Amino acid sequence: xxxxxxxxGGVHPPENKHQSLTMPIGSLPIPEKLLVPLSxxxxxxxxxxxxxxxxxxxxxxxAEATGAVSVPMHAPTSGTVTAIEDRPIAxxxxxxxxxxxxxxxxxxxxxxxxxxxxxxxxxPQALTKTIADAGIAGMGGxxxxxxxxxxxxxxxxxxxxxxxxxxxxxxxxxxxSAIRERAxxxxxxxxxxxxxxxxxxxxxxxxxxxxxEAIAALEPxxxxxxxxxxxxxxxxxxxxxxxxxxxLTGKELPSGQLPADAGMVCINIGTTYAIKxxxxxxxxxxxxxxxxxxxxxxxxxxYETLIGTPVSHMLAHSEFNEHACSRLVMGGPMxxxxxxxxxxxxxxxxxxxxxPSYSEIPDDEPAQACIRCGMCAEACPASLLPQQLFWYxxxxxxxxxxxxxxFDCIECGACSYVCPSNIPLVQYYRHSKGEILKAxxxxxxxxxxxxxxxxxxxxxxxxxxxxxxxxxxxxxxAEKAKATVAANAGTAKEGTGPxxxxxxxxxAAAQARAAAKQVSPEEQxxxxxxxxxxxxMRVQMATDKLVETNxxxxxxxxxxxxxxxxxAKQKLEQAQARLAEHVKKHSxxxx
Amino acid sequence: xxxxxxxxxxxxxxxxxxxLGVLFGALLGYAxxxxxxxxxxIVEQIDELLPQTQxxxxxxxxxxxxxxxxxxxxxxxxxxxxxxxxxxxxxxxLDVPAPExxxxxxxxxxxxxxxxxxxxxxxxxxxxxxxxxxDAILGAAKLMHTVIAGECTGCDLCVEPCPVDxxxxxxxxxxxxxxxxxxxxxxxxxxASDRSGHEAPSNEGRAA
Numbered sequence: 001x002x003x004x005x006x007x008x009g010g011v012h013p014p015e016n017k018h019q020s021l022t023m024p025i026g027s028l029p030i031p032e033k034l035l036v037p038l039s040x041x042x043x044x045x046x047x048x049x050x051x052x053x054x055x056x057x058x059x060x061x062x063a064e065a066t067g068a069v070s071v072p073m074h075a076p077t078s079g080t081v082t083a084i085e086d087r088p089i090a091x092x093x094x095x096x097x098x099x100x101x102x103x104x105x106x107x108x109x110x111x112x113x114x115x116x117x118x119x120x121x122x123x124p125q126a127l128t129k130t131i132a133d134a135g136i137a138g139m140g141g142x143x144x145x146x147x148x149x150x151x152x153x154x155x156x157x158x159x160x161x162x163x164x165x166x167x168x169x170x171x172x173x174x175x176x177s178a179i180r181e182r183a184x185x186x187x188x189x190x191x192x193x194x195x196x197x198x199x200x201x202x203x204x205x206x207x208x209x210x211x212x213e214a215i216a217a218l219e220p221x222x223x224x225x226x227x228x229x230x231x232x233x234x235x236x237x238x239x240x241x242x243x244x245x246x247x248l249t250g251k252e253l254p255s256g257q258l259p260a261d262a263g264m265v266c267i268n269i270g271t272t273y274a275i276k277x278x279x280x281x282x283x284x285x286x287x288x289x290x291x292x293x294x295x296x297x298x299x300x301x302x303y304e305t306l307i308g309t310p311v312s313h314m315l316a317h318s319e320f321n322e323h324a325c326s327r328l329v330m331g332g333p334m335x336x337x338x339x340x341x342x343x344x345x346x347x348x349x350x351x352x353x354x355x356p357s358y359s360e361i362p363d364d365e366p367a368q369a370c371i372r373c374g375m376c377a378e379a380c381p382a383s384l385l386p387q388q389l390f391w392y393x394x395x396x397x398x399x400x401x402x403x404x405x406x407f408d409c410i411e412c413g414a415c416s417y418v419c420p421s422n423i424p425l426v427q428y429y430r431h432s433k434g435e436i437l438k439a440x441x442x443x444x445x446x447x448x449x450x451x452x453x454x455x456x457x458x459x460x461x462x463x464x465x466x467x468x469x470x471x472x473x474x475x476x477x478a479e480k481a482k483a484t485v486a487a488n489a490g491t492a493k494e495g496t497g498p499x500x501x502x503x504x505x506x507x508a509a510a511q512a513r514a515a516a517k518q519v520s521p522e523e524q525x526x527x528x529x530x531x532x533x534x535x536x537m538r539v540q541m542a543t544d545k546l547v548e549t550n551x552x553x554x555x556x557x558x559x560x561x562x563x564x565x566x567x568a569k570q571k572l573e574q575a576q577a578r579l580a581e582h583v584k585k586h587s588x589x590x591x
Numbered sequence: 592x593x594x595x596x597x598x599x600x601x602x603x604x605x606x607x608x609x610x611l612g613v614l615f616g617a618l619l620g621y622a623x624x625x626x627x628x629x630x631x632x633i634v635e636q637i638d639e640l641l642p643q644t645q646x647x648x649x650x651x652x653x654x655x656x657x658x659x660x661x662x663x664x665x666x667x668x669x670x671x672x673x674x675x676x677x678x679x680x681x682x683x684x685l686d687v688p689a690p691e692x693x694x695x696x697x698x699x700x701x702x703x704x705x706x707x708x709x710x711x712x713x714x715x716x717x718x719x720x721x722x723x724x725x726d727a728i729l730g731a732a733k734l735m736h737t738v739i740a741g742e743c744t745g746c747d748l749c750v751e752p753c754p755v756d757x758x759x760x761x762x763x764x765x766x767x768x769x770x771x772x773x774x775x776x777x778x779x780x781x782x783a784s785d786r787s788g789h790e791a792p793s794n795e796g797r798a799a
Contacts, residue, residue, distance in 0.1 A: 039767070095767050097767055431771065449643040449725050452727070455726070
């Protein structure tokens with residue numbers, strides 16, 4: 001018997017596991033419509049690789065993994081893809097996310113598939129790829145892609161493989177019943193993991209002592225395999241990764257470190273079964289064991305459930321009494337979350353659907369003031385100070401929250417469970433964690449914006465400077481040219497005369513000529529005007545004489561006078577024409 | 592040596608004190624040069640807290656100038672994009688009481704927005720490009736422009752110069768990725784019997 005260590009804190013809520021263990025794992029009829037969410041795991045959502053209307057076979061890949069941390073999705077049964085759209089999914093927010101809807105054809109026809117029976121001779125890389133292609137993500141609750149845990153590139157060689165069969169949360173018996181019925185396959189799965197990880201020295205199955213049947217089922221299969229089944233006293237939450245590692249090895253993982261940093265890999269026991277099916281049978285992860293329990297259901301048992309089965313379908317086959325049900329919970333009573341709709345599908349991480357009656361899980365009692373009893377600190381399995389975190393969460397003091405290691409909180413709910421004032425402590429922590437992460441994200445974004453703004457400013461300044469420099473250069477060139485002209489003018493005065501060919505000199509000469517001309521046109525105009533005035537006077541005189549003589553003078557005199565008048569008029573006209581010509585010329589010159 | 596000190600205690604003390612003075616003076620002078628603080632660190636610290644929207648709603652051409660102004664005594668409640676949390680943070684930094692947001696400069700928006708150009712209507716005038724303080728608009732003269740959504744701070748400055756009004760400020764929708772747990776509600780119905788079990792009112796937000 002291996003020695004085990006005892007974690008700090010922890011609580012002992014009523015287990016309520018017996019209800020769902022009275023019957024073996026059952027199966028549900030295939031639902032008419034299955035809804036496969038594209039994001040059932042930690043990491044990037046998968047990308048649909050089928051079109052609406054496509055016929056799919058059971059086990060056919062319907063969505064590809066995108067990026068390094070992602071898993072593909074497979075059709076849980078044969079049928080037709082009837083929709084790829086946003087639907088409500090099982091998430092605490094009650095929000096919608098992209099899903100692939102498959103309408104079953106009822107035939108449940110498998111796609112061609114085959115596994116490798118002698119996995120000992122396959123390369124670890126090939127096996128890891130098989131596991132990745134089978135879409136296997138951690139089935140204990142977090143949904144971390146399993147293949148990544150198994151991939152090489154660890155900083156330290158893996159010397160310990162820990163199989164988590166703790167299942168510490170009340171009501172849930174999915175792993176327990178799976179072990180009882182499928183121990184041999186689970187051990188094969190562990191064998192595959194061990195082969196992939198290069199046969200680590202320690203292979204430990206951690207299991208709580210409230211599952212004697214499961215332990216008994218495992219014992220015959222682990223003989224001579226080097227696998228030890230380690231049972232330890234039941235306490236919630238022993239199934240947390242860090243808690244289990246401490247219980248089994250006595251090693252405490254430092255904050256922010258992964259088990260791989262300490263040379264360990266921790267995998268849920270349900271996942272080992274899925275790995276066995278994927279490698280040996282060639283079946284992707286399309287179904288899992290899910291516990292259907294709670295007093296609002298007439299039948300409490302475990303079902304082998306297809307991924308994508310609506311919760312309502314499960315309830316319909318479990319004599320569900322809607323009026324007796326206080327709320328629908330996905331997961332257990334400690335860490336699960338309420339569902340806003342029964343139409344959401346079962347996903348790869350759904351280990352339990354809890355439909356409790358009002359007496360089982362009553363509505364939350366109203367929260368009262370904190371009385372500083374300190375029971376939360378005693379219950380905390382991570383040795384945090386829940387009461388302090390509560391104050392700082394209320395005050396939104398992010399710095400202090402982080403200083404008190406808020407991010408080491410595993411959200412197990414032990415503090416809320418023991419709180420005599422019914423303060424929803426975990427909700428405060430979850431909220432604060434979200435706020436801090438958001439603030440961090442915004443900080444990154446605002447730093448980026450600042451950088452861009454500063455660059456923008458710099459660019460504008462540079463552009464302004466360049467413009468200014470250009471302007472200065474132009475001004476300088478103009479001044480230089482002027483100086484040259486002045487210098488040339490100076491030399492011209494000294495009597496050497498303008499040098500032929502110099503543009504400045506030609507201009508200067510032209511200007512001088514124009515200036516010389518400028519005087520005479522005025523004078524000329526004045527002369528012309530004077531002559532016009534004289535001519536006009538003469539015409540006037542001749543006209544007057546003609547009018548005087550018209551009455552008494554003879555025809556001869558009249559003719560003479562008329563001729564004189566005509567002459568005077570002609571002269572006037574000539575003078576006027578000359579003036580007009582001159583004015584025109586002059587104005588052209590001025591132009 | 593000791594004898595001369597004993598004979599001239601006042602002189603010895605004087606020499607000792609002057610010597611120490613010169614020594615420490617030199618030390619301080621060296622430290623002042625060596626560990627000189629460049630610029631005004633408080634401006635940097637305030638600038639760190641401002642949201643870097645560069646929207647100019649505070650009346651300054653950017654967050655940095657406003658930070659400089661705060662450092663020289665301006666009011667800290669002129670930043671609507673930062674909202675109350677920014678005011679609180681600056682108040683905390685400067686150790687002054689946190690005032691309410693000055694409504695004169697705008698109201699705190701519930702949702703972040705991002706500019707969106709209706710590309711069919713864009714005439715390619717480049718006016719929005721010139722207005723953008725973070726160079727988040729891409730385009731050239733007489734060619735369609737578009738906003739790089741990831742770089743847009745939602746400052747609003749591009750909307751006004753657009754001659755054809757083809758820029759919309761769209762609220763950023765909160766998806767699953769942005770969602771996080773809401774704060775527990777203050778339950779006003781403190782007496783349990785106020786809330787009937789079967790149709791419990793205002794129970795949303797209280798998860799299991």
